[in-house]
Amino acid sequence: MKKAGILNRHLSGALAELGHSDEVLVCDAGMPIPDGPRVVDLAFRAGVPSFAEVLDGLLSELVIEGATAATEIRDANPAASALLTGCFPDLALVPHERLKELSAGARLVVRTGEAQPYANVLLRCGVFF
Template sequence: MKKAGILNRHLSGALAELGHGDGVLVCDAGMPIPDGPRVVDLAFRAGVPSFAEVLDGLLAELVVEGATAAREVRAANPAAAALLDDRFPELGLVSHDELKARSAGARLVVRTGEARPYANVLLRCGVFF
């Protein structure tokens, strides 16, 4: 048994399969999940686990070279916008519809229990060397 890091076996295994350039969508409970990507659904109850908890757990284990979010997050969810700006100084912003379209190309979707709007980000994996 692992003693640290992400303990969820489905998520840990899915992360180990990612490579350079792969997309990972971290999303709130309301985001439509496209057909195609592998999905690890962590949602338990409204707000549990939070977008911030899951994002920070993923960032502790992944190399991320880029991130894209919906520009609507700025007005609709200032807390999520501040979190994203803090974690990603060069955050790319697109319309929510464009983010949904791009998420179809993700390799992995991680659904949180977040119940505030636009708490979604599409991560692009990098390499550690």
């Protein structure tokens, strides 16, 4: 048994399969999930686990070279916007409809229980060397 890090076996295994330039969508409970990507659904109830908790756990295990979120996050969810811009100074912003289109190319979708609007980010994996 693992003693640290992400303990969810489905998520831990999916993360181990990611490579350079693979994309991971971390999304709120309301984001439409496209057909195709592997999905690890962590949602338990509204707000549990939160977008911030899941993002923090993922960032402790992944090398990220880029991130994209919806432009609408700035006005509709200032807390999530501040979190993302704090984590990713070069955060790319696109209209929400475009983010949904881009998410179809993700290798992995991690659904949280987040119940605040536009708490979604598409992460692009980097390499550790």
